[in-house]
Amino acid sequence: xxxxxPITGPKPYHHGDLRRALLEAASRVLxxxxxxxxxLRAVAREAGVSPAAPYHHFKDKSELMLAISEEGFDQxxxxxxxxxxxxxxxxERVAAIGVAYVEFAKAHPSIYRVMYDCxxxxxxxxxxxxxxxDGAFSLLKKAMIDLGVVSSDQEVDLExxxxxxxxxxxxxxxxxxxxxxxxxxxxxGGEKAFLAGVLSHLGMFGxxxxxx
Amino acid sequence: xxxxxPITGPKPYHHGDLRRALLEAASRVLxxxxxxxxxLRAVAREAGVSPAAPYHHFKDKSELMLAISEEGFDQxxxxxxxxxxxxxxxxERVAAIGVAYVEFAKAHPSIYRVMYDCxxxxxxxxxxxxxxxDGAFSLLKKAMIDLGVVSSDQEVDLExxxxxxxxxxxxxxxxxxxxxxxxxxxxxGGEKAFLAGVLSHLGMFGxxxxxx
DNA sequence: TCTCAATCTAAACGTTGTCAAGATGAACTT
DNA sequence: AAGTTCATCTTGACAACGTTTAGATTGAGA
Numbered sequence: 151x152x153x154x155x156p157i158t159g160p161k162p163y164h165h166g167d168l169r170r171a172l173l174e175a176a177s178r179v180l181x182x183x184x185x186x187x188x189x190l191r192a193v194a195r196e197a198g199v200s201p202a203a204p205y206h207h208f209k210d211k212s213e214l215m216l217a218i219s220e221e222g223f224d225q226x227x228x229x230x231x232x233x234x235x236x237x238x239x240x241x242e243r244v245a246a247i248g249v250a251y252v253e254f255a256k257a258h259p260s261i262y263r264v265m266y267d268c269x270x271x272x273x274x275x276x277x278x279x280x281x282x283x284d285g286a287f288s289l290l291k292k293a294m295i296d297l298g299v300v301s302s303d304q305e306v307d308l309e310x311x312x313x314x315x316x317x318x319x320x321x322x323x324x325x326x327x328x329x330x331x332x333x334x335x336x337x338x339g340g341e342k343a344f345l346a347g348v349l350s351h352l353g354m355f356g357x358x359x360x361x362x
Numbered sequence: 363x364x365x366x367x368p369i370t371g372p373k374p375y376h377h378g379d380l381r382r383a384l385l386e387a388a389s390r391v392l393x394x395x396x397x398x399x400x401x402l403r404a405v406a407r408e409a410g411v412s413p414a415a416p417y418h419h420f421k422d423k424s425e426l427m428l429a430i431s432e433e434g435f436d437q438x439x440x441x442x443x444x445x446x447x448x449x450x451x452x453x454e455r456v457a458a459i460g461v462a463y464v465e466f467a468k469a470h471p472s473i474y475r476v477m478y479d480c481x482x483x484x485x486x487x488x489x490x491x492x493x494x495x496d497g498a499f500s501l502l503k504k505a506m507i508d509l510g511v512v513s514s515d516q517e518v519d520l521e522x523x524x525x526x527x528x529x530x531x532x533x534x535x536x537x538x539x540x541x542x543x544x545x546x547x548x549x550x551g552g553e554k555a556f557l558a559g560v561l562s563h564l565g566m567f568g569x570x571x572x573x574x
Numbered sequence: 575t576c577t578c579a580a581t582c583t584a585a586a587c588g589t590t591g592t593c594a595a596g597a598t599g600a601a602c603t604t
Numbered sequence: 605a606a607g608t609t610c611a612t613c614t615t616g617a618c619a620a621c622g623t624t625t626a627g628a629t630t631g632a633g634a
Contacts, residue, residue, distance in 0.1 A: 165581080165582080168581085168582085186483070189620080189621060189622080190621080190622065190623090191620075191621065191622080192621095199582070199583085200582065200583050200584075201583095201621090201622085201623090202582075202583070202584085202585095202623080202624080202625095203581080203582055203583080205622095205623075205624085206580080206581055206582070207581095210622080210623075211621095211622065211623090263482065266536070269540065270475065270536070270539065271398070273539055273540060273541055274540050274541045274542055275540055275542055280542050281542075306546065306549065306550060306559070307559075309546055310546075310556075310559045310560055310562075310563055311563050313537060313543065313546075313560050313563075314530075314534075314560045314561075314563035314564050315563075316533070316537065317530060317533030317534045317536075317537050317560060317564065318526075318529060318530050318533055318564060319533070320532075320533040320536060320537070321528070321529030321530055321531070321532040321533030321534075321536075322526075322529045322533075324478070324482070324529075324532060324533075325525060325528065325529050325532070327482065327485055328481065328485060328486050328487055329485055329486040330486055330487055330492050330493075331525065334518065334521055334522075334525075337518065338518060344522075347518070347519075347522045348522055348525050348526045348529060349526075350522075351522055351523050351525075351526035351527075351565050352526050352529065352530060352564060352565050353563050353564050353565040377612080377613080380612085380613085401589085401590060401591080402590080402591060402592090403589080403590065403591080404590095411613070411614090412613065412614050412615075413590090413591085413592090413614095414592080414593080414594095414613075414614070414615085414616095415612080415613055415614080417592075417593080418611075418612055418613070419612095422591075422592075423590095423591065423592090
């Protein structure tokens with residue numbers, strides 16, 4: 151009856167892999183209609199199932215959102231990874247990671263929105279983002295270690311430096327979205343120059359100005 | 363019938379000043395039940411009026427939210443103002459403003475949430491926050507001018523420095539809410555030390571560590 | 575082939591944002 | 605002083621939402 155999606159591998163049950171399908175549907179809704187249109191029912195509709203179907207794969211809406219958020223942080227990690235040459239000098243690498251973070255947020259504002267809306271509700275970032283070895287925060291930490299900016303209290307100071315960098319990147323990622331700064335961007339000849347300009351004022355990203 | 367609130371001054375119409383009452387009701391709902399419970403109907407209920415009553419004072423829900431957001435940015439401005447001694451050295455003043463920003467967000471997380479949820483929807487900060495002479499951004503800018511950190515291109519570089527500071531403060535304000543950093547805070551002997559530690563890594567707030 | 579349990583649907587409930595129609599009553603006119 | 609006006613508020617309704625319950629479907633193992 152229902153042809154198994156030829157790629158999805160072992161089709162577990164009726165649909166094939168509704169969990170996966172729902173996440174992809176959510177991604178489509180997000181790109182097409184924005185974060186405010188991302189309802190459970192809209193996702194189910196997009197996936198072609200009933201409004202109650204998602205409840206067999208997610209406890210409630212917030213759990214669906216968390217899954218989307220985790221996927222987002224994973225995409226962010228991969229983008230940061232491919233944007234930072236591991237053989238480049240540490241400072242350049244840190245700057246590249248920061249720029250990649252902001253560019254990701256600008257390129258996928260809806261996903262970025264969900265990533266943090268979800269985190270704010272749970273009052274914690276997903277493990278995928280912070281704890282995981284193959285996550286965005288760990289990638290930043292490795293680059294920071296190579297940079298060697300830590301002072302007396304090694305462990306604590308390294309963590310603080312990474313948090314500071316994350317704060318700066320997140321803050322900037324949210325600000326670039328605001329129209330208040332459009333005229334300044336224009337005056338500087340583009341958003342890229344604007345980003346570099348702000349980053350150069352932000353401690354650990356001093357070198358960002360020398361990129362591109 | 364309805365006794366006019368003796369303080370509110372000239373009672374305009376039936377209720378007295380429903381617009382004001384709604385904003386105060388919203389504030390109460392926000393403190394009591396958090397940002398996710400802040401519905402138009404809940405606010406109307408709290409103010410003791412029908413669900414449709416607010417529509418005579420606000421075009422729709424988003425306009426109510428904007429008004430709440432503007433009030434929040436105004437409170438933030440006032441708190442920053444009273445937290446920064448105008449006679450203190452500029453660097454100390456900038457640091458005090460940054461610390462005040464983060465402390466405000468931590469003390470009123472629900473209001474802070476609404477302030478930015480609203481801004482993200484409109485893709486712009488309220489004029490109260492950025493444009494207004496008696497606003498938070500202007501206060502920061504004045505302190506920055508006194509600091510004299512601007513380089514060659516005066517105007518642009520000053521603006522960039524202020525934006526960078528705002529980004530850093532906002533980023534940190536959102537991060538302190540995450541439980542990921544609780545253990546680090548404990549290890550450092552409290553949140554205040556944590557905040558100072560992160561701020562000291564963030565460019566223009568280098569002096570923050572020397573406070574308190 | 576029969577059974578079973580995972581999966582999905584159908585239908586319903588309470589809640590939300592919003593609107594149209596009508597009731598109310600303060601202020602202005604005469 | 606009485607009547608008119610119009611902003612203000614209420615009533616009642618609508619569609620959409622998140623969620624739950626009960627029942628239908630169907631792949632997989634006996």
